[in-house]
Amino acid sequence: MNLFPPNGIGYMSKDARAKAAGTPAQSEEDLALISRVNGGDYGAFERLVRKYEARVYHHCLKFLNSQEDAEDVLQDTFLQAYRSLSGFRGEAAFSTWLMKIATNNCLMRIRKRKKVDIVSIDKPIDYDGSHLPREIVDWSKNPSLMSANDEIREVLDYTISLLPEDKRVVLILKDLEGFSNIEIGEMLGMSVAAVKSRLHRARLFMRDALSAYFEGTLKLAKTEPER
Amino acid sequence: MNCLDILEKIGDYVDKELDPTLCVEIEKHLEDCDPCVAFVNTLKKTVELFNRAKISENSIPEPVSSKLRGFLKENISTAGE
């Protein structure tokens, strides 16, 4: 009996793998705008802001789980980007460079916070990776997952906020923003192996959280988000 | 390969970055281990849900955007006007 779905073939050609790991091409448009900014054209900077503000904002929002903090970090990030732009050498794509600034600012902001967000959850989600749970419910074909679903969306937002920050950052960069492991390693100053290991643990955590949700032991906190 | 080995390799497997020989071994194990199949399916679905979530995030609330522009103009001397 073939229990495994047909799309489950877990390998790809070497070329495809290299492509998947590759960094995004440097945008010619961005380079042109950057050189205009460095020549004193502020309007060109505003175009870069318009192009990337939503991406940076959602990154910060996911990361910080607070609209107020996300707005602050958004502002700091673009100001810092403007001030450092003359040092931009184009070794990484501008978007990667910008997200690196945003990520560092988010991490600094989190470190400044004294307390950890209060968690409202019936069953602790902690995955130490040392065992497989005895019973694993396969919720992957649950009908509620078939279409876009606001509640699932809320569950994702909520559970991501439960992740420890070192894992949260990797999960956001990879699975929500699509950066490659190599780029994430560069942004966070860690090896690709370390990125993969954190990503793996983050996903296991999220899988557990979603399982708890489908088993009815995880309930969404209906209060204002903690800051 | 036992269930714990699977757990360790499953990330690369889901990302399709695993060595083909190991993939074959994993698939062999999955043929007769229901808990691991459920685990792989739900882990894949977890990643898929996040990938699906990222597409809709290309907008920013207008007040946030205009505050940002105001802030930058205030703090950048060449911004003018």
Ligand SMILES: [Zn+2]
């Ligand atoms: Zn197994």
